[in-house]
Amino acid sequence: MNVRTFCLGALSFGDASGYEIKKMAEEGLFSHFIEASFGSIYPALTKMTEDGLLTCRAENQSGKPDKKVYSITQEGLAEMKSALTIFPRKDKFKSEFLFIMLLSGHLDEVHVRKVLEQRTNEMAEELEQIEACAELAKNPGTKFVNGYGRALFNAAVDYLHQQENFEPGLADVGSDEHSTTGWHEEQKPQAAE
Amino acid sequence: MNVRTFCLGALSFGDASGYEIKKMAEEGLFSHFIEASFGSIYPALTKMTEDGLLTCRAENQSGKPDKKVYSITQEGLAEMKSALTIFPRKDKFKSEFLFIMLLSGHLDEVHVRKVLEQRTNEMAEELEQIEACAELAKNPGTKFVNGYGRALFNAAVDYLHQQENFEPGLADVGSDEHSTTGWHEEQKPQAAE
DNA sequence: ATTTTCTATATCAGTTCTATATATGACGTT
DNA sequence: AACGTCATATATAGAACTGATATAGAAAAT
Numbered sequence: 117m118n119v120r121t122f123c124l125g126a127l128s129f130g131d132a133s134g135y136e137i138k139k140m141a142e143e144g145l146f147s148h149f150i151e152a153s154f155g156s157i158y159p160a161l162t163k164m165t166e167d168g169l170l171t172c173r174a175e176n177q178s179g180k181p182d183k184k185v186y187s188i189t190q191e192g193l194a195e196m197k198s199a200l201t202i203f204p205r206k207d208k209f210k211s212e213f214l215f216i217m218l219l220s221g222h223l224d225e226v227h228v229r230k231v232l233e234q235r236t237n238e239m240a241e242e243l244e245q246i247e248a249c250a251e252l253a254k255n256p257g258t259k260f261v262n263g264y265g266r267a268l269f270n271a272a273v274d275y276l277h278q279q280e281n282f283e284p285g286l287a288d289v290g291s292d293e294h295s296t297t298g299w300h301e302e303q304k305p306q307a308a309e
Numbered sequence: 310m311n312v313r314t315f316c317l318g319a320l321s322f323g324d325a326s327g328y329e330i331k332k333m334a335e336e337g338l339f340s341h342f343i344e345a346s347f348g349s350i351y352p353a354l355t356k357m358t359e360d361g362l363l364t365c366r367a368e369n370q371s372g373k374p375d376k377k378v379y380s381i382t383q384e385g386l387a388e389m390k391s392a393l394t395i396f397p398r399k400d401k402f403k404s405e406f407l408f409i410m411l412l413s414g415h416l417d418e419v420h421v422r423k424v425l426e427q428r429t430n431e432m433a434e435e436l437e438q439i440e441a442c443a444e445l446a447k448n449p450g451t452k453f454v455n456g457y458g459r460a461l462f463n464a465a466v467d468y469l470h471q472q473e474n475f476e477p478g479l480a481d482v483g484s485d486e487h488s489t490t491g492w493h494e495e496q497k498p499q500a501a502e
Numbered sequence: 503a504t505t506t507t508c509t510a511t512a513t514c515a516g517t518t519c520t521a522t523a524t525a526t527g528a529c530g531t532t
Numbered sequence: 533a534a535c536g537t538c539a540t541a542t543a544t545a546g547a548a549c550t551g552a553t554a555t556a557g558a559a560a561a562t
Binding site: 117121122125128146148149150151193196197200201202203204205206207208209210211212213214215216217218219220221222223224227230231234235238254255256257258260261263264267268270271272274275279282283284285286287 | 310314315318321339341342343344386389390393394395396397398399400401402403404405406407408409410411412413414415416417420423424427428431447448449450451453454456457460461463464465467468472475476477478479480
C-alpha cells in the first residue's frame with residue numbers, strides 16, 4: 117500500500133487538507149499503523165488531482181497560507197476500492213527500542229534502564245490516548261482497529277511492567293558467547309571442510 | 310536507526326554474509342521488529358568495510374558464488390555502541406491489513422471475511438514460530454525481545470479470534486456518514502463563515 | 503517583549519524498498 | 533529427460549519514501 121491509497125482512504129472519511137491528512141497519520145484513530153510524511157503526501161495529492169481522483173478547492177484564510185481542501189471523486193473511490201481489494205502483505209514493525217534491548221548487553225546498564233523506564237511511560241500514555249479514542253469509533257471498521265490497538269498496547273504495557281527489573285548481560289552462565297542467536301544454527305560455518 | 314547500525318548489531322552476534330544478515334531480518338529471533346532489504350544491506354556492508362568498521366573475507370564455494378563473510382572490528386563495535394546509546398524514537402508499525410479493516414465498509418464483504426480469516430491463520434503461525442525460538446534466547450536481551458514478541462502476538466491472535474464474526478458496515482444506525490472519524494472534530498469546516 | 507508552538511504548504515537530498523538480473527545445485531514432476 | 537521451482541548468493545537500477553529544512557503569519561507561553 118502506498119501514500120496514494122492512504123490519502124484516498126483518509127479522504128473517504130471526508131474532505132481534508134494535506135496538513136490534516138498528515139495529522140490523521142500522527143494522532144487520532146489510526147495513527148498507530150500508518151506512517152506518511154509531508155514529502156510524500158503533498159506530491160501525491162497534486163498528482164491525484166491531475167489524475168481526476170480528487171478535486172481541490174482553495175480556502176482563503178486571512179494571514180495563513182491558503183488551505184487546499186481536497187475531496188475524493190467517484191474515480192478516486194473506485195481506485196481506493198480496487199487498491200484495497202487485495203490480500204495484505206505482512207505488517208511492518210520496526211523498533212529501535214527492541215534493537216537497543218536486544219543488544220543491551222553491549223551497552224551502558226544505566227542508560228538501558230533509563231530507556232526501558234521511559235519507553236514504559238510512553239507506551240502507557242499512548243495506550244491512554246487510544247482508549248480515549250474508543251468512543252469515537254462508531255462503525256465496525258474503526259471499532260475493529262481501535263480494539264486491535266488497545267489489545268496490542270495493553271499487552272505491551274503489561275509486559276514492560278513485568279520487566280521493570282530487567283538486567284542487561286551478554287550471556288547466561290555456561291553459555292558460549294557466540295551461540296546465543298538461534299539463527300540458522302544448522303548453517304553455521306563448519307570449522308573444517 | 311539505519312541499515313548500518315542493523316548490520317553492525319547483527320554482526321556483533323558473529324560473522325555473517327549479506328545473505329545471512331537478510332535472513333536474520335526475515336526469520337529467527339528478531340525478525341519481528343527489523344526490516345532490511347538486499348538493496349540496502351549490500352551497499353552498507355561494502356561502505357562499512359571501506360570505512361574500517363568491518364573486515365571481509367571471501368569464502369570459496371564450489372559452484373555457488375563466493376560467499377563474502379563479514380566480521381565486525383573494534384571500530385565497528387564502538388560505532389554500534391554509540392549509535393545505540395540514544396533514546397529510541399517511536400516504533401514504526403505499518404499495517405495494510407488494519408487499513409483494509411478500517412475501510413472494510415467500502416469493500417466487498419466476502420473478500421473482507423477472507424482477509425480476516427487468512428490473517429488470523431498467518432498470525433497464529435507466526436506466534437508458533439516465535440514460541441519455537443524461545444528456547445534459543447539465552448541472554449537477557451534476546452529473552453526480552455522474544456518475550457515481547459510472544460506477548461504482542463498472543464494478544465493479536467486472541468483479538469482476531471474474538472473477532473471471528475466481524476461484519477463490515479459503513480456506520481452505526483442513526484450516525485451521520487461523516488462523523489465517524491473522531492479526528493480534529495473541533496476543526497471540521499463550518500458550513501458558513 | 504520575546505520565544506516557542508501551531509497552522510499550512512512545499513521541496514530536496516539522502517535513504518530504503520521493490521523488482522530484477524545473474525549463476526548454480528537440488529528437488530520434484532510431467 | 534526436460535521443465536519448473538526453490539534455495540543459495542551477490543548486485544543494481546529505478547521508484548518510493550523519509551527527514552530536514554524553508555517560508556510565513558497567528559497564537560500562546562514565558
